[in-house]
Each structure stands twice: as structure tokens, then as C-alpha cells.
Amino acid sequence: MRLQEIRLTNFRKHIGLVCNPADGINLVYGPNGSGKTNLLEAVHYCALAKGLNTAPDRECLHFGTDYFLLQGAFTDDREIDIGVRIAYSRTSEKQVFLNNEELKRFSELIGRVPCITFSPMELQVVNGPPGERRRFLDNALSQTNRRYLEDLLNYRRILHQRNALLAALYDNASGREHLGVWTENLAGLAAPIVSCRLDFIERFLGYFRTVYAELGLGEEPGIGYRSLAGCLREPVSAECVLETLLDRFREIEQQEVLRRRTLLGPHRDDVVFLLNGIDLRKYGSQGQLRTFLIAMKIALQQFVRRQTGEKPLFLLDDLFSELDGTRVERVLEHLQGEGQAIITATESRGDSSINDISIQELVNASAK
Numbered sequence: 258m259r260l261q262e263i264r265l266t267n268f269r270k271h272i273g274l275v276c277n278p279a280d281g282i283n284l285v286y287g288p289n290g291s292g293k294t295n296l297l298e299a300v301h302y303c304a305l306a307k308g309l310n311t312a313p314d315r316e317c318l319h320f321g322t323d324y325f326l327l328q329g330a331f332t333d334d335r336e337i338d339i340g341v342r343i344a345y346s347r348t349s350e351k352q353v354f355l356n357n358e359e360l361k362r363f364s365e366l367i368g369r370v371p372c373i374t375f376s377p378m379e380l381q382v383v384n385g386p387p388g389e390r391r392r393f394l395d396n397a398l399s400q401t402n403r404r405y406l407e408d409l410l411n412y413r414r415i416l417h418q419r420n421a422l423l424a425a426l427y428d429n430a431s432g433r434e435h436l437g438v439w440t441e442n443l444a445g446l447a448a449p450i451v452s453c454r455l456d457f458i459e460r461f462l463g464y465f466r467t468v469y470a471e472l473g474l475g476e477e478p479g480i481g482y483r484s485l486a487g488c489l490r491e492p493v494s495a496e497c498v499l500e501t502l503l504d505r506f507r508e509i510e511q512q513e514v515l516r517r518r519t520l521l522g523p524h525r526d527d528v529v530f531l532l533n534g535i536d537l538r539k540y541g542s543q544g545q546l547r548t549f550l551i552a553m554k555i556a557l558q559q560f561v562r563r564q565t566g567e568k569p570l571f572l573l574d575d576l577f578s579e580l581d582g583t584r585v586e587r588v589l590e591h592l593q594g595e596g597q598a599i600i601t602a603t604e605s606r607g608d609s610s611i612n613d614i615s616i617q618e619l620v621n622a623s624a625k
């Protein structure tokens with residue numbers, strides 16, 4: 258996947274910015290606050306119809322304006338052009354266009370422009386709350402497995418409805434006979450989701466261990482999946498997960514009514530990251546956390562490429578401030594020949610041993 262051009266209008270700091278990255282590794286530099294992260298966020302919008310974190314669309318409106326527009330022109334590895342347009346205005350819903358056709362569901366965009374990010378904010382994946390790790394899994398799987406994405410969206414919808422029923426049951430006891438149906442519907446979607454995640458972890462670990470070994474740190478990473486249905490370490494079939502879930506749901510039904518929410522399922526599960534068998538979140542140093550994250554992202558790039566046949570776009574925010582010199586060099590070596598990457602930094606760096614990096618300064622119209 259190759260980004261040919263992106264145009265930003267009234268998006269965050271940028272009133273009007275056009276960026277044309279080259280093939281391979283790109284370095285975009287500019288001082289703090291010049292809008293580098295904003296630029297990567299715009300590219301991310303074009304790939305996944307949303308920003309880098311959970312910020313609402315309206316936060317991206319340039320102060321005092323009432324619409325933003327993003328136009329991305331991509332070419333995939335089969336040389337097929339993909340045009341993405343994201344339009345948002347204060348008065349109407351966000352609109353997403355793929356090759357000039359408006360998408361009814363934003364999820365239709367996901368997977369068309371495979372994209373991987375690495376940013377300081379994402380350290381949350383390794384040391385933040387469980388939701389961040391679920392997001393990592395969901396994001397990786399949604400970009401490579403359409404069925405998973407559909408199941409996940411349906412799961413969220415049914416979860417919402419089941420929670421509403423539980424809340425109603427708490428207030429007044431009638432309607433309890435309907436709960437069983439909702440539980441079955443929910444578990445029926447939860448099971449393939451959990452099974453897919455376990456399968457992903459197993460396959461992903463293969464890439465991950467190799468990348469880690471190549472970074473030459475003499476440490477062995479591991480990933481475990483923690484579910485209220487039990488701690489699962491190996492791939493388990495959807496049928497098996499379903500049985501376990503249904504059993505557990507029966508046990509906790511009363512508790513769920515009292516708490517007025519669904520207490521079990523993939524929306525509550527967590528991932529445990531291990532380094533030499535020790536919980537990284539609890540015991541990892543800052544340097545280890547960062548290395549773990551970048552290694553995961555590089556492994557993810559390889560995984561996505563294998564799954565989709567497409568080299569994903571790689572967006573790396575503030576890479577040099579996140580990692581020390583030798584690790585940066587190793588990362589750059591990995592990125593070479595792996596498709597297009599856009600790296601941001603506060604300074605242009607001419608000291609890298611990798612010499613085919615396209616360097617450009619971020620010049621933004623609003624700063625003039």
C-alpha cells in the first residue's frame with residue numbers, strides 16, 4: 258500500500274496541507290507543535306475512518322472552522338488506485354467516500370488500506386487498561402478478517418441490548434424469560450470472537466518471537482489471553498468457548514442482574530504480555546515497554562502482509578524520541594523493503610546508516 262498524496266483542509270492544526278510521500282521510508286520533520294502527529298492522524302483517518310485515539314471527530318476541526326476534509330490517494334500493491342475522502346461538518350454526520358462512492362457503513366473501509374501505527378500514546382497498549390489491549394487485538398483482526406469485524410460489530414450491538422434488558426430486570430422482574438435468548442445470541446458471537454483472538458495470538462507469536470530475537474535483546478516475549486471464562490493459553494475451538502461461556506453465564510446470571518450489566522465476554526477479556534515469563538505491565542522498564550511495543554508493531558506488519566498479501570502502510574510517530582540509537586537503526590533495517598513508512602521527528606537526521614530515506618520538512622500553511 259502506498260500513499261501518493263494526502264490533502265488536509267481545516268484538520269487540526271492544518272488549514273491547508275498537501276503531502277506527497279515517496280516510496281519506502283519517509284521522514285517528516287518539524288519542531289514540536291508543528292502538526293506532525295496531526296498529519297499521521299489524518300492518514301489514519303483515511304485508512305480506518307477514525308483518529309489515532311478515541312478523540313471525537315469534532316476535536317479535529319481546526320479551531321473556529323465548521324468542517325474538515327481529508328483526501329487520500331493510495332495505490333495498492335497490485336497498482337490499483339484507491340481514493341478516500343473523509344468529510345465532517347459540525348452540522349452533519351461524518352461521511353466516508355471510497356473511490357467517490359459514499360460508504361453506508363464506515364466498517365466497509367476497514368482493511369482496504371492496511372495501516373499500522375507506532376506512537377508514544379500507544380504505550381498504553383502495554384501499560385494501560387485492558388481496553389487498550391483489546392483494541393490492539395480488534396484492530397489487528399479487523400484489518401485482516403472481515404468475518405471477525407462483522408462478528409465484533411454485531412456483538413457490540415447485542416451486548417448493548419442485553420445490558421439494557423439486565424437494567425430493566427433489575428428495576429422490575431418481568432421479562433426474565435427473554436434473558437436466555439439474549440445470552441445465547443451474545444455467546445454465539447462471543448465464541449468465534451474469542452476463538453479468533455486465541456488463534457491470532459498463536460500465529461502472531463510466531464512473527465513476534467522472530468522479530469524480538471532479531472532485535473538482539475536476549476529476551477523472550479509471550480502473550481496470554483485472560484478471560485473470565487478461564488485463562489486460555491492455546492487455541493480453542495469456537496464450540497468449546499461457547500460451551501464454557503454458556504456454563505459461566507448460568508452461574509453468574511443473578512450477579513449480572515444485580516450489577517445490571519454483562520459481566521462476561523470478549524468485551525471484558527484482557528491480554529497479558531510477558532517478557533521471559535514475567536508480567537511486562539507490572540515489572541517492565543520503560544525501555545522494555547517501548548521495545549515490546551515496536552517489536553509487536555513490526556511483527557504485526559509482517560502478519561498483515563501475510564494475511565492480506567498487501568504491505569501495510571506504517572506510520573511511526575516520534576520514533577527517535579521513543580527508542581535509543583541502536584534500536585532505531587534496527588527498526589529502520591526492518592522497515593527497509595517492507596513497503597511505505599512515514600516517520601515523524603523533530604529533526605532531520607542525516608546520521609543513519611540507512612541512506613534511502615526521503616526527508617521532507619513539514620511546512621504548514623497555518624503557521625505562515
Ligand SMILES: Nc1ncnc2c1ncn2[C@@H]1O[C@H](COP(=O)(O)OP(=O)(O)O)[C@@H](O)[C@H]1O
Pocket residue numbers: 268269270271287288289290291292293294295296316317318319320
Ligand atoms: N482542532 C485543532 N485546531 C487547531 N489546532 C489544533 C487542533 N488540535 C490540535 N491543534 C494544535 O496542533 C498542535 C499539535 O500538533 P501535533 O501534530 O501534535 O504537533 P507535533 O508536530 O508536535 O506532533 C498544537 O499546537 C495544537 O494546539
Ligand SMILES: [Mg+2]
Pocket residue numbers: 293294295574575
Ligand atoms: Mg507529535
